[in-house]
Amino acid sequence: MPSKIYSMSFAKIYPLLVQKVVRKGRLPEEADAVISLLTGYSSEEIHAACEANVDYSTFFANAPHYHEHADALKGRVCNVRVETIEEPLMKQIRQLDLLIDLLAKGKSLEAITSLFGE
Known part of the structure; x- marks a missing residue:
């Protein structure tokens, strides 16, 4: 059964992602940078x-x-290890949540980029 989050408007979720990092003293542009890093979308997109x-x-x-x-x-998001999630879309959603969480916890964009093991 698909999760209810799949059909939620990105316009409702995006401000929550930004608020999470802004509450911790980060910039909205940094949230965009993390989203862009994972998805390839530009800030404008x-x-x-x-x-x-x-x-x-x-x-x-x-x-x-x-x-x-x-x-x-x-890493863990909502007490679930991201790397163990089998459903592809939920894994992508949780990967983004993980990156936003790390940014909110003070990780630099460079440190987040290094997590991709390149």
Whole structure:
């Protein structure tokens, strides 16, 4: 059974991602940079997806260039190890959550980039 989050509007989720990092003293542009790193969307494309009211599933399905080393990401989100999630879309969603969490916890963009094991 698909998760309810799949059909949620990206325009509703995006501000929550940004708020999470801003509350910890980071910039909205840093949230965009992390989203871009994982999905290949530019900041302008991220904002256009919000304006177009695409759902979260479509946002990931239309990602210009999902990071080829995303499977190297390891960590916990909501007490679930990201690397053990089998459903592809939920794994992508949780990978983004993980990166946003790390940014909010003070990791630099360079440190986050290095998590891809390149």
